[in-house]
Amino acid sequence: MPANLPPQYYEAERRCREAKDPQEKLKILHEMYAIMPKHKGTDKLQADVKSKISKLNKEIQQKKKTSRRGDQYSVDREGAACVVLIGPPNAGKSHILTSLTHATPEVAAYPYTTTKPLSGMMRFENIQIQLVDTPPIALEFMESWLAGIIRGADIVCLVVDLGSDAMLEEIAAVVQKLQEYKIVLEQKEGETNPLDGIAHKKTIIIGNKIDLPISEINLDLLKESNTQKFTIFVLSAKERTNIEEFKRFIYDSLGILRVYTKTPGKKAGFEDPVILKIGSTLLEAARAIHKDFAHNLKYARIWGEGVYDGQMVQKDFVLKDGQVVEFHI
Ligand SMILES: Nc1nc2c(ncn2[C@@H]2O[C@H](COP(=O)(O)OP(=O)(O)OP(=O)(O)O)[C@@H](O)[C@H]2O)c(=O)[nH]1
Ligand SMILES: [Mg+2]
Structure with a gap:
């Protein structure tokens, strides 16, 4: 039976041959596998590409173990809070970033598309929240620098593909892989223990692709298996279902509040709030502005909910x- 490969396949094959960077090669191999029609005539070719993928994966991992070189990425924090999107290959992390920010990561129908972090700013009312798209996590593969980015985030969004037959296994793989990097995903934020270095990260599960018919069944499975009681938020990046609601949901999950400063005799500006953790005191607000300011603080007058205007x-x-x-002061 002839293979009948489409021209895009040959194009990808050419790019793969020319690619020097193993990561890039791996990405193209996944692309080739996705493009290839799946029938008897391509059985051998399918197996061939799969084995190339697995060989290259091993090589990349091995290289990482033996050399400390290789690309290292980090993310500069910006905005009121930092939210990192992680998850298995092809779950739609990059698509979510494009639907909420002006960032333009590559979105593609094959896995291992994203190879480095990319952040975008998500506007919610008068603040900007940083969203970071990251490469996929699977049992056989995770970028080691990703651990640092996850540790530094305020919230972890574990994006899962409600359209995938292997959804639960994919989630388990992410959880397991992160444990190897001393990161434990939890329903609530916990302190990092300085003795064992284990980071307990507040995590929300984002069930993406709710537009797909199979998603309902998978969502039930997800709820049943959710022993850790993670909050589950469903959306469709493609159809923009729950995209606007997602912004408020993230804001509420962050456990932050906004206060506005004013100088005596003038009106308050509402464009540039001071961002604080819920439960913060006046002194902490002053400290967030400047430490000398906190040092010299005597008292304040307050307007808003629960106080009378100008209350001392x-x-x-x-x-x-x-x-x-x-x-x-
Ligand atoms: N039906 C449907 N497809 C989606 C949705 N979100 C993303 N996709 C598709 O899923 C595929 C993967 O999307 P990406 O955003 O590239 O996934 P990713 O998680 O960034 O993948 P990697 O970078 O490989 O880890 C693409 O073909 C998207 O068009 C969705 O809400 N519904
Ligand atoms: Mg991606």
């Missing part, structure tokens, strides 16, 4: 979202 409060006053603060 002391350093231990616990602030609420939306309040206006007039510091007195």
Whole structure:
């Protein structure tokens, strides 16, 4: 039986031959596998490409173990908070980034498309939240520098493919792989123990591709297997289902609040809030602005929810979202 390969396949094969970077080669091999029609005539070729993929995967991992060189990536924090999108190959992490920010990562129908982190800013009301798209995590493969980015994030969004037959296995693989890097995904944020270095990261499961018919069954499976009681948020990056709702959901999950500063006799500016953890005091707000400022702080006047206009409060006053603060030093 003839293979009847489409021209794109030969094109990809050529690029693969010419590619020098093993990561790039791996990406093209996955692309070739996706393009290839799956029938008897291509059985041998399918097996061939698969074995090339697995060989290259091993080589890449081996190289990483033996040399400390190789690309290392990190992310500069920006905005009010940093949210990292992680997950198995092809779950739609990059697509989610494009649907919420102006960033333009490559989105493709084959796995291992993303090879380095890319961040974009997601606007929610008057703040910007940083979203970071990352390469996939699977049992046989994870970029080691990704661990550092996950450790530094305020929240982890574990993006899962509700259209995948292997969804639960894919999730288990991510959890297991991260444990090798001393990262434990949890429902709530926990302290990193300085003795064992294990990071406990607050994690939300994002069930993507809710537009696909099989997603309903997978969502039930996901809920049943959710022994850790992760919050599950479903959306479709493609159809933009729940995309707007996602912004508020993330804001609420971050456990942050916004306060606005004003100088005596002037109006408050509402464009540039001070971002604080829920439960922060007036003194902590002053510290977030400048440490000398906190040092010299005497009291403040407050406007907003739960106080009367211009109420005088002391350093231990616990602030609420939306309040206006007039510091007195
Ligand atoms: N039906 C459907 N397809 C989607 C959705 N989101 C993403 N996809 C498709 O899923 C495929 C993978 O999307 P990507 O965003 O590249 O996935 P990824 O998680 O970044 O993949 P890697 O970079 O390989 O880890 C693409 O073909 C997307 O068009 C969705 O909500 N619904
Ligand atoms: Mg991607």
